[in-house]
Amino acid sequence: MDRSLFRGSYKPYVSPRDPCPPILVKTFVLPPQLFTNFQKPGLPQYSPEQALKHGSLWPSFVDGFYSEEGIS
Amino acid sequence: MWVYEKKLLYPVEVTTCNPMLARYIMEQYGGADGELAAALRYMNQRYTVPDKVIGLLTDISTEEFSHLEMLATMIYKLTKDATPEQLEKAGLGAHFVNHGHSLFYENAGGVPFTTTYIQSKGDPIADLYEDIAAEEKARATYQWLIDISDDPGINDALRFLRERENIHSLRFREAVELLKDERDRKKIF
Amino acid sequence: MNASDEEWNLLKKVQQMDFVVVELTLYTDTHPNDEEAMNQWREAIKEAKKVRKQYESRFGPLSLLSVPSKQAIEVGWHWNSTPWPWQR
Numbered sequence: 456m457d458r459s460l461f462r463g464s465y466k467p468y469v470s471p472r473d474p475c476p477p478i479l480v481k482t483f484v485l486p487p488q489l490f491t492n493f494q495k496p497g498l499p500q501y502s503p504e505q506a507l508k509h510g511s512l513w514p515s516f517v518d519g520f521y522s523e524e525g526i527s
Numbered sequence: 528m529w530v531y532e533k534k535l536l537y538p539v540e541v542t543t544c545n546p547m548l549a550r551y552i553m554e555q556y557g558g559a560d561g562e563l564a565a566a567l568r569y570m571n572q573r574y575t576v577p578d579k580v581i582g583l584l585t586d587i588s589t590e591e592f593s594h595l596e597m598l599a600t601m602i603y604k605l606t607k608d609a610t611p612e613q614l615e616k617a618g619l620g621a622h623f624v625n626h627g628h629s630l631f632y633e634n635a636g637g638v639p640f641t642t643t644y645i646q647s648k649g650d651p652i653a654d655l656y657e658d659i660a661a662e663e664k665a666r667a668t669y670q671w672l673i674d675i676s677d678d679p680g681i682n683d684a685l686r687f688l689r690e691r692e693n694i695h696s697l698r699f700r701e702a703v704e705l706l707k708d709e710r711d712r713k714k715i716f
Numbered sequence: 717m718n719a720s721d722e723e724w725n726l727l728k729k730v731q732q733m734d735f736v737v738v739e740l741t742l743y744t745d746t747h748p749n750d751e752e753a754m755n756q757w758r759e760a761i762k763e764a765k766k767v768r769k770q771y772e773s774r775f776g777p778l779s780l781l782s783v784p785s786k787q788a789i790e791v792g793w794h795w796n797s798t799p800w801p802w803q804r
Binding site (some may be wrong): 530596 | 745747804
């Protein structure tokens with residue numbers, strides 16, 4: 456899964472008078488379901504083991520989330 | 528009626544004794560966008576939605592109760608053997624004097640659960656759009672919980688729960704599409 | 717592997733098979749005309765039942781819809797026995 460397909464970003468305005476060190480690029484989540492209003496039949500599936508691990512039977516709707524991504 | 532299953536939807540393993548994390552997780556236990564709110568919202572809306580989507584609301588609501596049990600397990604394990612001093616340091620001193628070691632439906636700030644968090648408008652689109660929004664807000668809450676938690680077992684379970692929000696949001700979006708198919712049905716008669 | 721690990725792992729297998737049923741139930745709620753999915757859903761329920769039987773015959777019923785096995789009764793199983801799901 457390419458997580459970057461489900462992330463967006465923007466460059467917030469930075470003021471010289473901002474007290475905290477500025478974050479120059481902010482990333483946010485664009486979850487997979489945003490791009491499909493109706494799931495197509497016959498999509499590839501995980502095995503039961505992998506499905507429980509990932510939280511869905513269908514890899515197409517799994518985007519994962521990790522603090523290391525720096526989204527906050 | 529419902530039949531109790533003596534197992535969790537997903538195995539929860541807690542690695543640390545961390546009452547502070549328990550307090551944060553309460554946001555999803557008894558908070559505005561939490562699992563209790565979700566379960567109650569769908570279980571109540573289902574009586575007045577078109578027949579086509581009753582099954583979906585019933586099944587998702589039922590699943591939300593199993594999510595609530597997973598969160599309860601996390602909170603229970605994270606606080607089980609914590610001393611009053613540890614609870615106080617974690618910001619749970621006020622919780623402790625009112626509730627002891629027991630769980631309570633309140634958010635991370637200690638505000639008790641209220642049904643003003645949920646709606647039922649008797650308008651299928653208004654209700655389903657609220658449901659979609661609720662799933663996305665819960666997804667966001669799980670993200671911030673994952674960001675703030677460093678317990679690998681908890682994070683694993685939180686990632687599972689976050690992914691379920693994706694699927695529920697998708698199904699509610701599909702429910703809207705199913706209702707759009709009903710357009711102009713009357714004119715054909 | 718000790719007995720507790722063995723039970724945990726077999727329970728996980730039940731959780732995996734049951735999860736597939738949960739997923740397919742929601743899918744068929746919104747895709748009632750997808751016959752392939754309906755068939756897979758039926759099969760998934762059968763598979764989940766098999767694995768559940770394996771677990772329950774050794775460690776006792778997970779719900780009151782199952783009849784307690786002789787083996788479970790012999791080792792002193794009660795519905796009220798610990799551990800409850802949040803205690804494991």
